[in-house]
Amino acid sequence: MPAVHWFRRDLRLADNPAFAAAVDEARAAGDEVVGLYLLDPTLWRSSGAPRLAYLAATLAALDRACGGRLVVRQGAANDVVPAVAREVRANAVHVTAATEPYGRRRDAAVAAALGDTALVPTGSPYAVGPGLLSTRAGDPFQVFTPFRRAWLDHGWSAPAPRPRDVPWAALPSEGTPHAPATDVALPEAGEEAALSRWADFLRDGLVGYADARDRPDVDGTSVMSIPLKWGEIHPRTLLADLAAVTARPRAGGPSGDDVARFRSELAWREFHADVLWHRPDARTRSLRDVLPDDAWAHGPEADAAFDAWARGRTGYPLVDAGMRQLLTTGWMHNRVRMVVASFLVKDLHLPWQRGAAHFLAHLLDGDVAQNQLNWQWVAGTGRDAAPYFRVFNPVTQGEKFDPAGDYVRRWVPELRHVTGAAVHRPWDLGLDRPDDYPDRMVDHAREREQALADLQRGKATR
Ligand SMILES: Cc1cc2nc3c(=O)[nH]c(=O)nc-3n(C[C@H](O)[C@H](O)[C@H](O)COP(=O)(O)OP(=O)(O)OC[C@H]3O[C@@H](n4cnc5c(N)ncnc54)[C@H](O)[C@@H]3O)c2cc1C
Structure with missing residues (x-):
């Protein structure tokens, strides 16, 4: 009987114990290994073009590493995986365990649908x-x-x-997906x-x-x-x-x-x-309610503020540089992720979930556990988010961590003519201040006071 290895978040052949287990099982039976990848429409629909383009590139690399034998199928996991197992009469489907809420639910449904064929998780x-x-x-x-x-x-x-001389099975494949068009210059995948x-x-x-x-x-x-x-x-x-x-x-x-x-x-x-x-619910819900419900901004003004943040048009150079780095490369430096996240939640008073969704749509490394829990950490609602009342100052953070202003100049072309750290305070540039760079959309000092007052009210009501 052949063994199936269902690749998911383990798109590699080396240091992959679940894949090695599938190869061992197939060899012991004198049979072949099916390397399966399922294009899950739910995940495909929820991802932005840069992530999908990266996925397409990494699948193409995996297919090459599998000697062109990667079997790609489309459809719902609990239909397709049992169908492939039946097609080859597999004894077991090997996987690296899924640990996030969606993957855990999906695997429980697939295990039930597989019937007598075992879904065997090894490692994570x-x-x-x-x-x-x-x-x-x-x-x-x-x-x-x-x-x-x-x-x-x-x-x-x-x-x-890494298993050598893998006895790959040749099965019909729908082929690796075409990469959707994206302006993001992707790093090499695979x-x-x-x-x-x-x-x-x-x-x-x-x-x-x-x-x-x-x-x-x-x-x-x-x-x-x-x-x-x-x-x-x-x-x-x-x-x-x-x-x-x-x-x-x-x-x-x-x-x-x-x-x-x-x-x-x-x-x-x-x-x-x-x-x-x-706490699978941490994907969408704050682990601690540190703010009263009425502290959050909503309505058309809040939507416009979110839009300015997302496009990198807040008038705070470090925030704008980070948001533009994200849109241009699909990645952002960790220090800047903290600053832009703090700005959204504590200066614009918008719920962390909105920012987290924008990140997930654009980040090539967008990952539910890392993204949602880091957002919660910055928002002060997560685990070990002490002090939960920390408010990052986008100006002094820039002066400290981008002391010569090079990072801002790289991503904010309107400010390229400004030398040194002065780039972090465009409002002080006098005649050198560019017309095409926005004014500060909020006064950080005032919004910080507001955030601290809201947090104090939240504390009183807890
Ligand atoms: C608001 C916000 C959202 C984030 N969203 C994501 C996300 O979706 N996916 C993601 O992988 N990381 C996320 N991070 C964490 C961190 O920003 C990135 O992992 C890091 O910037 C990746 O760069 P690197 O690989 O060069 O890091 P390095 O400094 O080289 O660190 C090495 C590795 O350690 C891990 N790491 C580093 N910092 C963190 C951290 N704060 N939390 C968890 N792991 C960390 C990463 O796996 C990283 O690759 C987020 C951070 C913030 C503040």
């Missing part, structure tokens, strides 16, 4: 599966630092070797590109990461969030390489701080996945 997109760790009292972690400690203590297995980008970062980028990671004006982070989102690479591979860096320090190489900081960022990724595992 995380080094430590969401839901595995708990406090001494047996509760889910509410706070990041103890979670990270438990996560490090728990540890993870070594990367799974497992090979991810491994090569990671190798470059390990060699050249990890040195100084602990300091450079907060600077949007320099190329100081790995941009691995995109391949991690699609499973073109697994965090276990990154963690094993980081351990090797620590085991073999070299002169001029990354410091212990650089490595620890990078590992800690991966732990945040796992923390958010764990929170969503325990």
Whole structure:
């Protein structure tokens, strides 16, 4: 009997224990492996063009890695997956476990529809599966630092070797999808590109990461969030390489701080996945209601404010630079994500869910757990969002993390003639102030007071 491996958020062949299990099973039976990818209309409809174009490119790369044998089918999972299993009379369908709400519901429906054929989950997109760790009292972690400690203590297995000479089955395929048109210049997709980008970062980028990671004006982070989102690479591979860096320090190489900081960022990724595992409702609902209901802006003025934010026309250069980087590249630096998110929620008083939806539509790394929980963290409604009343100042954040103004000049052409940090305060430019750059849409100091007053009212009513 052949084995089926159903690829989802694990679009790679190396360090993929679920795929390795499918290959082992097929070999033991002297049979073949079906590599299946299902184009799910629900997910396809809910994604923006850049994400779909990236998906199309990574599927084309996976198909090449499978020797052209990737079987792509379209339709609802609980119809198509059992149909393929019946078609080849498979004993089991192997998957990397889905841990987010939609995937969990879908897999429960598919397992039921498969009947006697088993849906076999092995591993997850995380080094430590969401839901595995708990406090001494047996509760889910509410706070990041103890979670990270438990996560490090728990540890993870070594990367799974890539199966060689895979006996691929040849089945009719609808072919990998055509990429929709997009103006976004996509990074190279696929497992090979991810491994090569990671190798470059390990060699050249990890040195100084602990300091450079907060600077949007320099190329100081790995941009691995995109391949991690699609499973073109697994965090276990990154963690094993980081351990090797620590085991073999070299002169001029990354410091212990650089490595620890990078590992800690991966732990945040796992923390958010764990929170969503325990609280699937966090996808749409605030985990804590910190604001009274009447604090949120709505109506035509709020819609216009949202539109200005989304287009990068707020009059605050760091916010506008970030929003335009998102529209142009499908990615935004983490520091700037925090600033633009804070601006939407605390300066414009718009619900975090609106901003999160815009991000998900445009980010190539858009991921329900990371996106919704980071938005909740900034909004002060999430886990470990202390202090929940933090309000990022878009001007001083720019001066601190983009000290020479290079990041703003790169993304806001109206301000390219301005030298140095003056670019963060266009209202002080006098005659140099460009006509085509908008005035500040709100007064940050006043809106901050408003947000703090609302939070105080929220506290009183809790
Ligand atoms: C409002 C908001 C929305 C976000 N939405 C997403 C999202 O949809 N998808 C996503 O992957 N990340 C999201 N992030 C987290 C973070 O901004 C990105 O993971 C990071 O910018 C990716 O860049 P990098 O790979 O160069 O990071 P690096 O600095 O190189 O970090 C290495 C890896 O650590 C992880 N990481 C780093 N920072 C965070 C963080 N704050 N939370 C969780 N994991 C982190 C990522 O997997 C990243 O690839 C969001 C952050 C904010 C504030």
